[in-house]
Amino acid sequence: MDALVLENVSKNYVAGDVVVPALSGVDLIIPAGGFVAMAGPSGSGKSTLLNLAGALDVPTEGRVLVEGHDLSGLTTSEQAALRRDRIGFVFQNYNLVPVLTALENAEYVLMLRGVGQKERRERARALLAEIGLGGMENRFPRQLSGGQQQRVAIARAILAEPAIVLADEPTANVDSRTASDLLALMEKLHADRGVTFLFSTHDLDVMRRAGRLVWLRDGRIFYDGKPDGFEIP
Amino acid sequence: MMADVGMVFLVAWRSIWRARTRSLITVGAMAFGLAFSIFMMAFSDGMYAKLIHDAVSQQAGHVVVEQKDYENAPDPALMVPDADAVLRMASRIPGFVEGQVFILGQGVVQSSRESAGVGVVGIDPVAQALSTPARGRVEGKYLEPGAQEVFMSASMARRLGVASGKRVVLAVNDASGELVQMLFRIAGTFTTGSEEIDGAVVYVPLGAARSLFGLAPHAATRVGMILENAEMAPAFRDALSRETGSREGLAVYLWNEVLPDLARYIRFDRGSALVTCGILIFIVLFTLFNTILMAILEREREFALLMAIGTRPARLMAQVLIESASLSLLGCLAGMALGYGASVAFSGSGIDMSSLYSSSVSVSGFTIDMLVYPRFRLSVAGWMSFWAFLFATGVALLPTLRIGRMSLTERLR
Numbered sequence: 001m002d003a004l005v006l007e008n009v010s011k012n013y014v015a016g017d018v019v020v021p022a023l024s025g026v027d028l029i030i031p032a033g034g035f036v037a038m039a040g041p042s043g044s045g046k047s048t049l050l051n052l053a054g055a056l057d058v059p060t061e062g063r064v065l066v067e068g069h070d071l072s073g074l075t076t077s078e079q080a081a082l083r084r085d086r087i088g089f090v091f092q093n094y095n096l097v098p099v100l101t102a103l104e105n106a107e108y109v110l111m112l113r114g115v116g117q118k119e120r121r122e123r124a125r126a127l128l129a130e131i132g133l134g135g136m137e138n139r140f141p142r143q144l145s146g147g148q149q150q151r152v153a154i155a156r157a158i159l160a161e162p163a164i165v166l167a168d169e170p171t172a173n174v175d176s177r178t179a180s181d182l183l184a185l186m187e188k189l190h191a192d193r194g195v196t197f198l199f200s201t202h203d204l205d206v207m208r209r210a211g212r213l214v215w216l217r218d219g220r221i222f223y224d225g226k227p228d229g230f231e232i233p
Numbered sequence: 234m235m236a237d238v239g240m241v242f243l244v245a246w247r248s249i250w251r252a253r254t255r256s257l258i259t260v261g262a263m264a265f266g267l268a269f270s271i272f273m274m275a276f277s278d279g280m281y282a283k284l285i286h287d288a289v290s291q292q293a294g295h296v297v298v299e300q301k302d303y304e305n306a307p308d309p310a311l312m313v314p315d316a317d318a319v320l321r322m323a324s325r326i327p328g329f330v331e332g333q334v335f336i337l338g339q340g341v342v343q344s345s346r347e348s349a350g351v352g353v354v355g356i357d358p359v360a361q362a363l364s365t366p367a368r369g370r371v372e373g374k375y376l377e378p379g380a381q382e383v384f385m386s387a388s389m390a391r392r393l394g395v396a397s398g399k400r401v402v403l404a405v406n407d408a409s410g411e412l413v414q415m416l417f418r419i420a421g422t423f424t425t426g427s428e429e430i431d432g433a434v435v436y437v438p439l440g441a442a443r444s445l446f447g448l449a450p451h452a453a454t455r456v457g458m459i460l461e462n463a464e465m466a467p468a469f470r471d472a473l474s475r476e477t478g479s480r481e482g483l484a485v486y487l488w489n490e491v492l493p494d495l496a497r498y499i500r501f502d503r504g505s506a507l508v509t510c511g512i513l514i515f516i517v518l519f520t521l522f523n524t525i526l527m528a529i530l531e532r533e534r535e536f537a538l539l540m541a542i543g544t545r546p547a548r549l550m551a552q553v554l555i556e557s558a559s560l561s562l563l564g565c566l567a568g569m570a571l572g573y574g575a576s577v578a579f580s581g582s583g584i585d586m587s588s589l590y591s592s593s594v595s596v597s598g599f600t601i602d603m604l605v606y607p608r609f610r611l612s613v614a615g616w617m618s619f620w621a622f623l624f625a626t627g628v629a630l631l632p633t634l635r636i637g638r639m640s641l642t643e644r645l646r
Contacts (some may be wrong), residue, residue, distance in 0.1 A: 018625050047646070056541055056641045075546065084543020091645065095538040099247035106238075111240050156542070 001067055003164040003196040004030040004053055009062035011048050011219075022048040024061070025218045030164060030198050037210030037227065038200045044216040046200040054087050054232035055079040055168045067163045082106060084112050088157030090167035090199070094139040094149040096156075097160075102128060102148075103137035106155040108115050111161055127155045131185055154185060157168045167199035167228065171206055183209055204232070241548065245555035252528065256560060259524045263564025264571055266517035267621050270510035271572025271614045272607065276584070277506045279608035280601065281499050284462050288495050288599040291364045291486045292354065294324075294333060294457020295466040296473060297491045301484040304491060309338050309408040309446040309454060314481055316453040322476040323458045328465040335455040336442040340405035342435055344393035351389075352434045353405060354356050355453075357444020365600050366423045366436060373397025379440050382420035383460055386431035390422045397421045403437070407447035410485025415445050424542050425528070427595030455491075463488070518628045521564075525557050526632040537644030546615045550633040557629030564625070565618040576609035 005026040013020045023045045030036055038046050051057040052064050055071050064071045066086055074082060083089075089108075096105045103124050110120035128137055131151050150170060157165045170186075171179035176184050181205050189195045199206075207213055208227050215223035215230060223230050247255050289295050300311035313319060320332035336355030339350050358376035361367060367375050371387040374397070383401060388545055397419050404414045417437065425431055426448050437445070443452065460469055466487050474485045489496030528535070536549050587603035595601065 051642045054541070056645070080540065080543050080545055083541060089538075089541055091538065095534070095645075097244065097535060098541065099244055099251055104243075108240075108539075109542055111237060114237070117239075 001032060002029050002065075003032045003034065003067060004028070004198065005065040006049070006053065007063045007065070009049075009052060009054060009059045009064060011057070012060045013044075021219055023059075026219075026221055028214065028221065028224070030196060032163070032196055033190070033194050034196050034198070035211040036198045036214060037207045037212070038216065039202065039213045039232075040199060040216035040222070041206050045219040046216055048219075049216070050166050050168050050198070050200060053164070054089060055083050055233075062184050065174075073167065084109060085160070086163040088162040088165035088195075090153050090157050090165060090170045091167040092172045094141070094146070094153050094173075094216070096149055096152055101138045101140055101216070102133060102144065102152045103209075105152050105160055109156055109160045124155070124159060127159055128152070129134070130157055143144075145178075146174045148180075149181060149184055150174065151185060154182070154189070158189055158193070164196040164198060167197060169200050169202065171201065171203055176205075179203060180205065199221070207232075241552050242541065242555060244550045246526070246559060248552075248592060249556050249559055252271055252531075252577055255524055255527070260558050260564045260567060262517050262520045263561065263621070263625065264567035266513050267549055267565060267568025267618060268571030268575060270420050270513055270621075272575045273506055273510060273611070274617065275576035275607040275609045276605060277503060278610060278613065279580070281503070282463065282608050283597060283606065284596065285488065286364055287527045288603065289457060289459065289463075290333075291361070291366075291599065292335065292337075292457075292489050293455065293488050293490050294471045295460040295489065296458045297486045298323075298456040298458075298473070298477065298483055299454065299486065299491070301482050303454060304486070307337060307339070307454070309311075309336070309406075309448060310410070312408065312448060312454050313422070313449045313456050313483060314449065316456045317451050317481070318596070319456045319477065323456075323473055326459045326472045326476070327468055328469050330459045330460075330461055331360070333357060333457045333459065334439060334453040335457065336439060336446060336448065337454045338405050338442075340403050340445075342383070342393065343402045343404065344395045346394040346646055349389060349392060350433075353403060353442065353445070354434055354436050355439045355446075356436055357439050361436075363390075365425050366430065369423040369425050371422045371424055373419065376420050376436060376438050378438050380420070380438055381415070381416040381417055381441050382438065383404070383476070384420050384436040385422060386423050386434075387422040389435070390419065390433050391406050395419055403435070403445060405445055407445070407449055411447075412496075413445065413447070417441070425600050427594070429595060431576050434520055488619045492493055495596055495599060504581055510617065514624070517564075517621075518625055521557065521560060521625050522628045522632065524560065525553065525629040528554060528556065529632050529635055533635075533639060533644050537639055537641045540639070541641055541645060545641075546637040549636050553633045553636065554626065558622070558626045561622045561625035563621045566600075568621070569618050571607055572614055576607040579607050580609065581606075582618075614633070 006026050009021040009023055009026045011024050013022055040046055106128055107120040107124040125137060133151055171182050186197055190197055202209060210227055213227040213230055214221060298313055303311040322330050323332055338353045340353045342351050343576045346575060358378050378386050399419050400416055402414050403417055407413045409428050460466060470485050470487055477483050583604040583606040585604050
């Protein structure tokens with residue numbers, strides 16, 4: 001089953017009397033196990049597409065389906081439940097809860113899903129160790145580097161085994177070496193655990209290492225295919 | 234589920250100390266506001282307790298037995314025929330400390346030069362030896378039981394042109410309605426600072442008062458019972474009512490029914506104090522409101538993230554309410570402790586207010602003692618803290634509503 005499907009999706013924003021189209025007639029399928037980079041100039045619609053795919057916003061036209069579930073008919077509460085159970089998020093600014101430790105941040109989604117404390121602690125601890133944060137479980141975000149914080153954010157996103165992880169420029173706020181490490185981590189999780197990733201990026205190296213590149217321009221898909229077959233305009 | 238609730242409390246508690254200074258200021262404001270209010274009520278309660286004690290000691294009792302119609306038409310004919318029998322019944326009821334007997338009537342005091350209308354109060358000089366007039370003796374001596382003496386204010390003595398040792402005539406209508414006159418020697422003079430007493434009341438021993446008004450040896454117009462404290466009065470009244478029944482037309486009253494002006498003053502003054510405390514706590518609530526609002530505005534992005542990963546808004550609102558309730562609880566506990574400490578610290582030595590007033594202050598003829606002993610009552614402090622806590626937590630509801638209305642995409646941008 002496809003992890004994410006967008007069918008003829010459009011999104012318009014209204015600013016006063018002006019209607020600003022952010023996405024226009026986008027069709028996109030992300031199969032389960034995909035490792036897809038999304039790129040394009042600023043204002044091309046990358047964040048809007050991620051917001052729609054993540055049930056954070058609703059399209060003006062078209063349908064968004066996560067694992068076959070149409071998001072358009074969901075109530076706010078059902079949207080929240082879907083995000084909790086089937087979608088993982090990684091944000092550019094890490095967005096960890098500052099008063100929770102790395103372990104507590106990682107296990108947070110499992111806690112929302114009602115997983116018992118013992119089990120979720122074990123799973124979170126094991127995953128943190130797997131991604132190179134063993135021994136740092138009890139550190140608060142302020143005690144971690146940017147790269148380490150983003151690793152915790154990735155752990156939080158994948159620990160509940162979502163259908164898809166949506167990552168909004170996950171390497172934008174770290175240096176190139178840390179960005180490369182983070183990408184390697186995502187590749188490993190994709191390869192070992194079959195995690196489906198859809199991430200936006202401006203980083204050429206990140207684009208090249210993706211299995212598939214979706215290039216957006218003016219709210220439309222300009223290119224969708226192998227990264228090496230695309231000449232960045 | 235329990236672990237889930239535990240996480241809400243954990244995040245709430247840690248979030249409070251994220252802005253440590255702001256939280257401490259909020260708790261401090263709450264604590265001082267509440268402590269001041271509690272101390273103020275303890276101060277007022279101490280003043281009222283002393284005022285009530287003095288008033289009931291001088292002219293009534295916490296519980297009073299009279300003829301049913303006496304309050305409407307005071308007349309020596311409307312008497313309690315056997316005051317001693319009433320006191321014997323009262324002494325068997327828990328809370329009874331002592332009883333006192335009064336004979337109250339109206340008359341005219343005359344000297345060779347002047348005359349004045351007065352209230353004549355027959356008292357037991359021994360039981361009343363520590364009353365305000367007795368303590369305010371200016372010259373001469375206090376009354377002696379069985380003597381044909383009168384104790385009047387210095388100002389009245391001056392008006393009549395007499396002094397202690399001189400004689401005056403008291404003219405009254407006795408219990409049979411006849412006009413009678415008796416000669417009394419002035420034992421001494423006093424001043425209470427209250428014009429209502431100094432200018433209008435003279436005291437005579439019970440025996441002389443009975444002779445003057447033509448009453449039988451055990452008769453009185455009012456029998457008062459002093460109790461361990463005023464709060465026991467309603468239950469004591471009920472118990473004594475059951476004992477006396479409607480015997481000889483007697484009725485049992487609370488002190489506030491026979492001293493209505495004093496009761497009204499206390500109600501009014503207590504109301505004013507409560508309003509002042511309310512205003513103070515209201516101002517403090519704004520501090521808390523501001524703290525919670527700032528805490529939410531600063532963390533809108535964090536809340537948006539938590540909602541993005543599936544947290545329900547209600548859970549986040551509960552978390553903020555727990556933060557607010559925790560701050561309020563800390564403030565209330567600290568406020569109660571401070572209020573209790575301040576009240577107890579002054580309960581022994583009292584607070585001398587005399588420097589603030591150039592003359593004594595009286596209410597309904599009873600002088601307010603300028604040395605006030607604060608009286609901490611856990612029930613009052615508890616109620617004040619409970620309401621402060623409730624309002625403070627309620628105040629936080631308003632800013633928390635923002636969470637539910639938050640746009641996730643805007644906050645996460």
